[in-house]
Amino acid sequence: MKKTIISMALLLSVGTIMGQVDKAALKQAQKEAKVQMSEAQKINEAITARINEATEDEIISECKKGQALIRKAIKSEAIPENKLGEAYKISADMANYVNTSLLKKTEKQQAIDTLFFLSNLKVMTSALQGEAKYTKVTKGEAGNEKYLKGRLFNLAQCGNFYLYAAQLCGESKRYDKALEAFEIAMNYSTLYPEVAEQAKLSIPNDKIAYHAFHIAHEGKKYDKMSELYDRAVQYADGAEITKQVMLESYRECGDTLTWANKIREMTVKDPKANESYIQMLIGYYLRKDKEAGAESSLMMQYVDDIIATDPNILMAHYGKAHKYFEQEKYEEAFAEYQKCTEIKSDYYDAWYQCGLCKYKKALAMNATVSSIKDQTLAKKTLEMTKELFGEAIPFFEKARECAPDEPQKWAYELRQCYNVTGQKEKAEEMDKLM
Numbered sequence: 422m423k424k425t426i427i428s429m430a431l432l433l434s435v436g437t438i439m440g441q442v443d444k445a446a447l448k449q450a451q452k453e454a455k456v457q458m459s460e461a462q463k464i465n466e467a468i469t470a471r472i473n474e475a476t477e478d479e480i481i482s483e484c485k486k487g488q489a490l491i492r493k494a495i496k497s498e499a500i501p502e503n504k505l506g507e508a509y510k511i512s513a514d515m516a517n518y519v520n521t522s523l524l525k526k527t528e529k530q531q532a533i534d535t536l537f538f539l540s541n542l543k544v545m546t547s548a549l550q551g552e553a554k555y556t557k558v559t560k561g562e563a564g565n566e567k568y569l570k571g572r573l574f575n576l577a578q579c580g581n582f583y584l585y586a587a588q589l590c591g592e593s594k595r596y597d598k599a600l601e602a603f604e605i606a607m608n609y610s611t612l613y614p615e616v617a618e619q620a621k622l623s624i625p626n627d628k629i630a631y632h633a634f635h636i637a638h639e640g641k642k643y644d645k646m647s648e649l650y651d652r653a654v655q656y657a658d659g660a661e662i663t664k665q666v667m668l669e670s671y672r673e674c675g676d677t678l679t680w681a682n683k684i685r686e687m688t689v690k691d692p693k694a695n696e697s698y699i700q701m702l703i704g705y706y707l708r709k710d711k712e713a714g715a716e717s718s719l720m721m722q723y724v725d726d727i728i729a730t731d732p733n734i735l736m737a738h739y740g741k742a743h744k745y746f747e748q749e750k751y752e753e754a755f756a757e758y759q760k761c762t763e764i765k766s767d768y769y770d771a772w773y774q775c776g777l778c779k780y781k782k783a784l785a786m787n788a789t790v791s792s793i794k795d796q797t798l799a800k801k802t803l804e805m806t807k808e809l810f811g812e813a814i815p816f817f818e819k820a821r822e823c824a825p826d827e828p829q830k831w832a833y834e835l836r837q838c839y840n841v842t843g844q845k846e847k848a849e850e851m852d853k854l855m
Contacts (some may be wrong), residue, residue, distance in 0.1 A: 450499035458508055461491035468518055477522035477733075484515040484522075489545065491515070495551075506556030509548045516545030520582065527589075535589040539598055539669070542582050543605075549576040552614055577619035580609040584623065587636070596640025603633035607652075627756060631656035635812065638666050646670055668698075681705055685723060692731045700729060703740040720744055735764045742774065743781065749785075751778040761849050762819075769823035773831060774817030780834055783809035783841075810841040828854035 464487035468480060475483075491512045494500055500508050516607075519541045523533050549572055560566050587602035607629050610617040622629070630652035637645040646667060654663045664687075671680035684702045688695045706720035721744055727737040742757030755778040761771035787806040793799040817835045824830050828851075836851035 427681065447499065451501070454494040454497045454499040457490045457494040457497075458504070459510065461487045461511050461515075464490070465514050468515065472518070475476050477526050480518050480522045484519045487515045488512065488519075488541075492544075502555065506552055506554075509551030509555060513545055513548035513552055516541050517575070520545055520750075524707070533589075535586070535593045535595060536598060538589060538604055539583075539586040542579065542586055542602075544581045546576060549573075550577070550613055550615065573616055574619065576613060577616035577621070578605055580613075580620045580622045583609070584629065591636045591639070594640070596636060596642060599636050599647060600633055600640075600642065603629055603636065607633070615797055618729075625656075627652060627655040631659045634663060635666065637669060641673075643670055643674055677705075685726075689726045689730055692727050692734045692737070696734065696736060699734065699740075700736045703736060705742075707744075733764055735761055735768070738764070739771065742771075746774065746778065749781070751782045754778050767823050769820050769830070772816050772823060773820035776813040776820060777833065779809050779813035779816065780838065783813065807841055810838045814838045814842070 467812050468483050491508060491725060495508055518824045523538050526533050553569060553573055558566055558569060583606040583737055588600045589601035590602060605612060606622060607626050630649050634646055634649040634653035637649060650667050654660050668683060669681055681702060684698050688699050692699060703720055706723055710717040710718050720740060724737040724740045727734050738757045738760045742754045745754035745757060755775055758771045758774040761768055783806050786802060790799055790803050793802060817831050821831045832851045832854045836848050839848035839851065
């Protein structure tokens with residue numbers, strides 16, 4: 422029992438000593454903070470007195486000294502609450518002097534430290550917010566209500582300075598800092614709710630996100646790009662380029678699988694709005710099918726999904742026709758190419774390929790004639806061959822209508838078809854054009 426009593430007494434004794442030490446340390450910290458605040462105020466007053474005669478560099482140099490002092494005082498948390506408003510006012514004043522001086526230097530096309538511009542801006546907005554929070558509002562002719570409204574107006578205007586800071590940091594390739602400035606600008610009303618209604622940035626949030634997204638791409642900050650994408654793509658004037666850059670970033674990272682999956686998801690969901698990407702992905706799947714072998718059907722599965730969503734997508738039918746043609750399935754290819762001509766009546770490639778399907782089928786059939794021993798069957802096969810060449814003619818002629826000044830595209834096949842079907846004059850005309 423005695424041991425327990427002694428232990429309790431010792432604990433109480435230690436607690437008392439600790440309390441005394443804490444009080445002493447707090448008193449010392451308060452004393453130091455008071456001195457720091459006083460010195461910072463003297464520097465601030467001296468700058469204010471010389472503001473019209475001092476150079477920008479002199480103002481910045483003196484403010485840095487004053488800011489270092491007031492920052493220490495505020496961070497110590499030893500300033501009494503009723504004095505915090507005054508402390509933040511000193512900090513805001515000097516940060517504002519620095520901001521003005523740096524802006525004047527940029528107007529004169531003089532180089533400035535972009536990182537310092539951003540860090541000082543953060544100090545200024547934080548200080549203006551702190552001043553508003555800890556300064557008691559007094560009304561009447563001698564009150565500070567009008568003054569504080571002015572300070573809040575200044576805080577509201579600072580949102581645009583963050584956009585400028587982002588631009589400066591981006592130009593100097595400080596991409597992390599540029600993105601930090603953009604984030605502050607985009608979230609300004611949330612970070613500074615006191616001025617949520619007043620803060621009117623010079624450009625809307627979706628456009629800020631757009632610029633931030635492209636800065637992230639320039640800096641190869643791919644995770645940040647993904648984070649910003651949904652907001653950036655809302656900027657209508659830049660939506661298409663934003664989509665392209667986002668997709669291309671996957672390939673830059675070597676992640677072609679994600680690239681393909683993202684395009685597939687986007688195009689199947691809305692084929693009409695993404696036709697250029699459909700053509701791109703068809704090419705990708707064709708290469709993959711070729712690498713995987715004859716059994717692979719990635720491309721056909723893809724275009725079938727597109728057609729299921731929208732049966733009038735030209736490139737989906739053309740891709741399907743191309744695959745059938747490669748496999749020498751000319752009937753199936755012809756049907757798909759014909760669908761292309763229904764969607765786009767002046768589509769040269771589709772008309773030409775329709776004719777080529779008939780032409781290739783005729784050539785293949787003609788190659789078998791010499792091996793047929795039954796003369797009746799051989800003669801019948803030859804007639805069928807001529808019919809197919811004849812059936813090809815209207816499609817080649819339609820192709821000619823679509824590209825009248827490019828005979829190298831259609832004259833050879835038309836000459837062959839005219840010759841086989843006994844149209845010698847037309848065949849000679851084609852000879853002259855070739």
